[in-house]
Amino acid sequence: MTFYITTAIDYVNAAPHLGHAYEKIATDVLARFHRLRGEQVFFLTGTDEHGSKVQKTALHHNLDPKQFTDGIAEQFKACWQGLNIHPDRFIRTTDADHYALVSVLWQRLQAKGDIYKHRYEGLYCQGCETFLTTRDITEAGVCHIHQTAPEPVVEENYFFRLSRYKDALKAHIEANPRYILPAFRQQEVLNTLDDLDDISVSRSSVSWGIPVPGDASQTIYVWIDALSNYLTGVGQFNADGQFVSPWWPAACHVIGKDILRFHAIYWSCILMAADLPLPQHIFAHGFINLNDNKISKSLGNVVAPADVLAEFDLQAPDALRYYLMSMTAFGQDGNFTLDDFKTRVNADLANNLGNLLNRATSMTHKYFGGLVPAVEGPCPLSGFTPAETTAWLQGIDSAYNDFALQQAIELILSRVDAANKLINAKEPWTLFKNGELAELAIVMHAVLDTLRMVSVVISPVIPGLAAGIWQQLGYTTDLAQQQWSAKLPNDVLPAGQALPQPVPLFLRLDSAIAGADAKKQGVAP
C-alpha cells in the first residue's frame, strides 16, 4: 500500500515562520504514522520560486533570482531539519525536471484545446500577482489582502479552459464526500463552482518563470507552474506522454485553508484536463494565530520556530511539535502564545508523561532491581485488560487515519493519565511493604507496558522523546524501525529486561536546566 502525501510549497519571498512549520509538522506526523503502519510512504515538500515578487526582492538584494532562491530554499530545508521533519524530496520549482514536466503538461493541455490566447483587461494587484475579481476588491476599491489599489492592465495571456471541467468536478466532489477535508469545507468549494470563469495561466510582464512552450514572450503562471510540483515530485511524462510514477495519485495534499480553492478547483480541473486521476484527499488546515493576531510579515507578527525553542533553551523540537499538534483540532484555527505553550507542555510532557516514566522506572529499580517483573497471563486490571487495550489502540489508529491528530494525542494521553491514577490508587509502596509482590508485579508491568505502547504510537508526534522512553524501557533497538502492527498489544515487555538508570524525560519549562538536560539525554535530532 502506498501513501503519497504533500504539503503546499512555500513562496520564497520570506523566511520560514511558525505558520509554515505547522503545516510541515502535521504532514511529517501523518507521513510517520503511515510509515509506522507499514505503508510505503512518500512525503514531498518544497519551495515555489518564480514570479515578479521574488524577482524584485532578489534585485533589491543585488542577486539574480536563482542565487536569491538558492539561499532561501536552504533556509527552509534547515528549518525543517531542525524540527525533525524529513521529506523524501524537497522540490524547488526551479529544478530542471520540473521545467521539463511543466512544459510537457502545458503542451498536453494546449493540444486538447484547453489553453487558448485571450486579450484581457482587468485590475491587477502587484501583491497578489493576479487580476482581481469584484469579490477581491473592497468598497473603497482596494485589494482585500494588500489594501492597495489595483492597476488597470491590458494583457494578452494564455487562458486555461476551467469552465469545461466544472460539471465533472462538481460530480466528483458530490460522489466523493471525503475528497475535500475537513467535510465542512466541501460546501464552501461547491458554492464557488457556479460562477467559475476560465483562468489566466501566463504572464507577459514576468520574466522570472518557466517560458511558455513556443512563445518565449510569456512565462507560465503559478497555477500550472507551482501546483504541478506534486507531479514532478514523484514522476515524469514519458515519450508517449504518459505520466509515469508509482506514487500517483497522491493520498493527500495538505494545504492551508486560504489556498483550498486553488487546489480543489484549479488543480483538480488541470488534472482532469491532463487525463490524470485526482488525489484521494485535499485537506485544508486552519491558521495558527500568534497572540490572537494573524501571522503576517506585513503586520510584523512573525516568529521563527527556532526562536520558540531558544526562548526555553530547548535543544530538541519535540515540545513544539507536540504543542502545535495538540493545541487545536487539525482543520481549525489555533492560537499560539508562549504562556500556553509552557502550560501545555509542562502539564502533558513533564507532569503527565514524564512523571509516569520516571515513577515507573524508579519503582522498578526500587522493587525489582531494575528488571521488568514477570507476570502470568493477560492483565486483569480495569482499564488495562487486553480488550480495553485493543479498543484504545484502534481509537488512536482511526484518529490518525482521519487526520484527527489532536484526538489521537488526547487518546494516547488518556491512557498515560489512567496509568498515573493506577499508581496512585494501588500504592506500589504499600503493596511492597505488605509483601504483596504478585499484585505489585501486575501493577508495575501494566504501567511499564503502557509506556512501551505509548512510545510507539506517539512517536509520529514526538519522535525524539518517544525514542527516549523506548531506551529507558531497556530496548537497545531503534524505535524508528518499529512497526505498529496488530501484534503491538501482544509484544509485551519481556520479563527480566533490564532498565537503565532513570533520567528525567522532559523537565518543566520553567526549569533553568531544561535545555541542558534534554541535551544530556540525547533527544536532539
Ligand SMILES: [Zn+2]
Ligand atoms: Zn492583493
